[in-house]
Amino acid sequence: MTASTTRSATARTRTSKPSRIAALAAVAVAGSMLLTACGDQTESGKVAPQEEGSSQAAVAAPLADRLPKAIRDKGVIKVGSDIAYAPVEFKDKDGKTTGIDPDLADAMSKQLGVKFEFQNGTFDTLITGLRAKRYDIAMSAMTDTKDRQEGVDSETKKKVGEGVDFVDYFSAGVSVYTKKGADKGIKTWSDLCGKKLVVQRGTVSHDLAKAESKKCTEGKKGEIAIQSFDNDQLAQTRLRSGGADAGSSDFPVAAYAVQTSGGGNDFQIVGEQVEAAPYGIAVAKGNDQLRDAIKSAMDAIIANGEYKKILDKWGVAAGAVTEAKINGGV
Template sequence: MTASTTRCTTAAKPGTPRTSRIAAVAAIAVAGSMLLTACGDQTDKPVKTDQASGRPAIAAPLADRLPQAIRDKGEIKVGSDIAYAPVEFKDKDGKTVGIDPDLAEAMSKQLGVRLVFENGTFDTLITGLRAKRYDIAMSAMTDTKDRQQGIDSETKKKVGEGVDFVDYFHAGVSIYTKKGADKGIRTWADLCGKKLVVQRGTVSEDLAKAESARCVKAKKGKIAIEAFDTDQQAQTRLRAGGADAGSADFPVAAYTVKTSGGGNDFQVVGPQVEAAPYGIAVAKGNTQLRDAIKAAMDAVIANGDYKKILDKWGVAAGAVTEAKINGGS
């Protein structure tokens, strides 16, 4: 990415009265004699370059915080499950939109490189990060100690190195049902003996498995859990009557209830639970990139872009006042 330059052209503004345009023509005639000299002065000035790459220097306040390899390629590859509206999803034109893409765009202005989203299933994002397919993962990912330490949340066994998180949002988990058919479901305990749809690898799936074990212990019947690659697939299953309820992060559940079927398909039941931070995942040991991401998010929070983005998507309730590293529990 190169710094923008000013073009040596002059034009009357649209809608300028005719008399003003005549005056403008006279002014241009006078200025014309100076045009070549002015442009010559600009092109004669040396262009500031990055010493390591020889490319034009990146005009962004936090560019020098990034690892040189990232600056050289001019982009940060972002692993994301782009099917989780309103956090990240494809609009009708196929463009990646949502809370995370908007925040990434705001951070790119601070860092001077593009943040390029690459689609992947949620439960493979951390693996892709370890394999260096992505530089970071940004996908409504809850920061947990298990993920920090590379521990499987179900078996509690070590499965990898773990990741660091830059926390930037706070959200809980909600249950939703078909509208007008909640089947008496208000809390997680009410799901005993019922069927629940979730996205694979999410906190919703972890909570469902833990609750199902409690149901069995209380002899109330286990929760039949059906997990899908995407939340949209889970929604489709519930909409078709193939389950009693679904569960997703609160912003996602609320957006689904508001938009699916014009607001006539689903309803949120009960309060959100297990409120925890969303984190941008960075590979362990890549502390320079992690700290640059944190600095960029703090700058976006401080300059007001963060609030504007959350207000735009109706999720201001999850706002934080600063980014934190590994704040999850």
């Protein structure tokens, strides 16, 4: 949500990323899973009850002592997230928070012995919320970029804050999608010159669109008419209604929309992914103990296989990493 040249990976995806369009086939195979996968799964395959916005801490917590004492005492990690970015994080038909990130948080809670409590916010305010200590971490398909690490505005390149640290846990690129059967000749980003494009505000898709529009102008082509929205669902609604020619978001989000919107009849992905980059869990600078505990928990669920099961469940195994990294974005 891959704020910086990224809700794209956004994102929210949110700047630069190589291509993995072949991953769409995996999403198609997992289509029925994408439509029904909500909540925590027990070993027997039944859906286990889950409190709204939080993940259940397991009885055994081998990494609990790595957390800061204040968080151990509270028993909760407050997670800032834009919960409108399916399949990464979203509300199911019953209003429960579900998706890739909540499932990963549930798995990490078993390692750390605390709940991950998801709190909804618009994507472009999550880092500000970290600075204000409204959240302990931000987990929201946020692309790890140097600008975000250093607190630099991706467009003006001016310092706007002290930045954040990231624990990288997934890799994704940015995709362009159009109404099904109406691509209007759009195959690459350069084909967007003179077209109307919808994006989520503050994402990598947004940054890429602004950079591409500048190229269009310099090449004496029509600029891209960029329409930005608070969340990706609003952007999709505008495209669906015919108010734009194309949309752009992180590949997992675009693929999910293609699979589910209108029963798979609303949208299609055009061209290949670009700007592959890591999603990162953001932690405020100076909170090294929490950052390192999150990394240890992510590494543990990668090692024990829970990570793979979750990515397989949501049809996004192509974005898997073999270990968590700190500040691996560029």
